[in-house]
Amino acid sequence: MLTDEQRAVYSRLADVLIPSAEGMPSASEADVPTKWINDALGYRPDLVPAFLQALEIGADGEAEAAVVRINSTDSVAFDALGVLTSGSYFLNPAVKELIGYPGQVPSPAYDDTATYIDMLAAVVERGPIFRPTVT
Template identity: 35%
Template sequence: MSTLSATQRASLDAIADVLIPAALGMPCFTGAGDVAAMVDHVMALRPELTEGLKQALDRVGEGEDAAAAAERLNQEDPGGLATIGLVASSAYYMMPEVRRIMGYRGQEQRPATAEEENDWMRDDLLQPVIDRGPIYRDTDGV
């Protein structure tokens, strides 16, 4: 089984909201949209993360305070917390709403325009380097 149980998913949401809270103009993890579907997508692409993620989430006690659980996991099972963080942040930064707020359209196709060509020449930027002359070591006769 690659999908999370309802309990595991609730634990993931709670811990992930501690790791990725609403702050500095950014939404929290669960406030970013349909993160459950994106988490499933992450696990489908990276199935090797699933087992570690489930094991880490199963260590969260029923009714345990999420911040305390995250702190405890970080001490007792840092690898497990890192997996939760990796899955949560991977999903979060792929969410369209998060990317919209960040002004990030992904690794977009943006070929150079004619205006951008020769930008190294603008303002005579390169001229001082040319004016200083050669800096390579002469090996003639060596």
């Protein structure tokens, strides 16, 4: 679990990565630093050390410069920060709804052969395209 200090640093960095724009909420507005990052860190414990390293590198100074500094000094830490922030954002059902993504929900298979069978006739008409066995 993040300390209050780490969470404050992360909140500033996360909003640089995912700002409020294009009709979409920022990371903070989507509860990434306060809620969803906790879940994401639980799903990816392997990324926790690199993520904390990113927070340490980015602790000081203006947030945009801090993100650039993380990226330029430690690509592994930046990858962890990027994956966990993006992944946390998409865990939020409200975000999924805004981008039109239903998530991994069941969508039973159906037979749509009738929609393309006429198209396939042209493929068949062009004839065989294999080289037969040489005997």
